[in-house]
Structure formats: C-alpha cells, structure tokens
Amino acid sequence: MNRKQFLTEVEQRLSPLPAEVRHELLSDLSQHFDYGLVNGKSESEIAHELGNPEDIAREALDVPNAAWNASPPLRQGSFARNIFIFLGLLFLNLLISIPIMATLWAVWASLAVVSISFIAAPLLAVTDYALNSTFYPAKFFFSITLTGIGLLLLPGVRYLLLLMVKSTVRYWKWNQTTLRGAY
Numbered sequence: 665m666n667r668k669q670f671l672t673e674v675e676q677r678l679s680p681l682p683a684e685v686r687h688e689l690l691s692d693l694s695q696h697f698d699y700g701l702v703n704g705k706s707e708s709e710i711a712h713e714l715g716n717p718e719d720i721a722r723e724a725l726d727v728p729n730a731a732w733n734a735s736p737p738l739r740q741g742s743f744a745r746n747i748f749i750f751l752g753l754l755f756l757n758l759l760i761s762i763p764i765m766a767t768l769w770a771v772w773a774s775l776a777v778v779s780i781s782f783i784a785a786p787l788l789a790v791t792d793y794a795l796n797s798t799f800y801p802a803k804f805f806f807s808i809t810l811t812g813i814g815l816l817l818l819p820g821v822r823y824l825l826l827l828m829v830k831s832t833v834r835y836w837k838w839n840q841t842t843l844r845g846a847y
Contacts, residue, residue: 677721782814
C-alpha cells in the first residue's frame with residue numbers, strides 16, 4: 665500500500681470526526697511518511713510500520729474528545745506569576761535565543777550561498793573566457809574543483825536546513841507551552 669492509498673483509506677474511515685481533527689491526524693501520518701522517506705524507507709514499509717488504517721481510525725474514533733496535538737490547558741496562576749513568566753521569556757528570547765538563532769540562520773544562509781556559488785563556478789569561468797578571449801586552464805580546472813566542493817556541501821546544507829527548521833519549530837512550541845503554564 666502506498667502513501668496515497670493509506671491516507672485515503674484512513675481519511676474515509678475518519679469521516680465521523682470533525683474536519684480539523686481529521687486533517688491534523690492525516691498531517692501527522694503524512695509527516696511519518698516524510699520522515700521515513702528521508703531515512704530511505706519505501707512507502708509500503710512505512711505504511712506497514714504505521715499499521716492497519718482501520719486500526720488507526722478505530723483508535724481515533726474510540727476516544728471521542730481526543731484532540732490530536734492539542735496544546736495543554738492554560739494553568740490558572742496568579743496574574744503576577746503570568747507576568748513574570750511572560751517577562752522572563754521576553755528577555756530570554758530578546759537577549760539570548762533570537763540572536764543565537766539569527767546567527768545560526770545566517771551561517772546556514774552563507775553556507776547555502778557558498779555551495780551554490782561553488783557549483784556555478786564553471787559558468788563564471790566560461791563567461792570570463794567569453795569576455796576576455798583568453799583561456800587559462802588553471803582557472804577552468806579550479807572552477808571544476810569548486811563545483812565538486814559545492815556538490816559535496818549541498819547535502820550538508822540541506823541537512824542543516826531540516827535541522828534548523830525542526831529546532832526553530834520546537835523552540836517556538838516550547839515558548840507557547842511555557843506561556844500556557846504547562847511547563
């Protein structure tokens with residue numbers, strides 16, 4: 665069973681659920697497929713690991729008030745406590761977290777630009793030859809070397825992108841959870 669068949673069958677069986685809950689569950693299952701494909705598994709292997717679509721739907725339908733990925737309820741605390749939590753997160757984010765995250769994102773962006781520039785190096789060498797009408801073999805072979813380095817950097821840049829997005833989303837969710845008082 666492939667991804668589309670699996671998700672379609674689960675969606676059909678979850679029709680009694682509200683659309684929002686159904687879409688969140690399907691989104692979670694789709695993410696399982698994404699992670700599995702990134703890790704080299706086939707769609708049928710992932711579907712087998714997830715289990716029977718009927719069992720997944722039955723489990724979701726047996727718990728009538730379950731909200732998938734629901735955020736924890738707001739903890740009732742004093743007004744002063746909530747203000748201190750908010751101010752603490754504000755200073756943590758403004759003074760530490762945002763500058764560090766901005767730096768990490770800038771490092772990633774520069775690595776991406778370097779990788780793409782290295783890959784485009786032969787085009788620049790050919791353009792230089794077309795404009796100056798002088799061919800320097802050393803320049804051309806150096807540009808080919810840069811292309812190889814750029815191609816080697818590209819998977820690392822992609823991995824770093826996935827890691828940065830995942831980390832940023834987790835940190836954002838942690839902030840939300842802390843603000844709600846479920847820490």
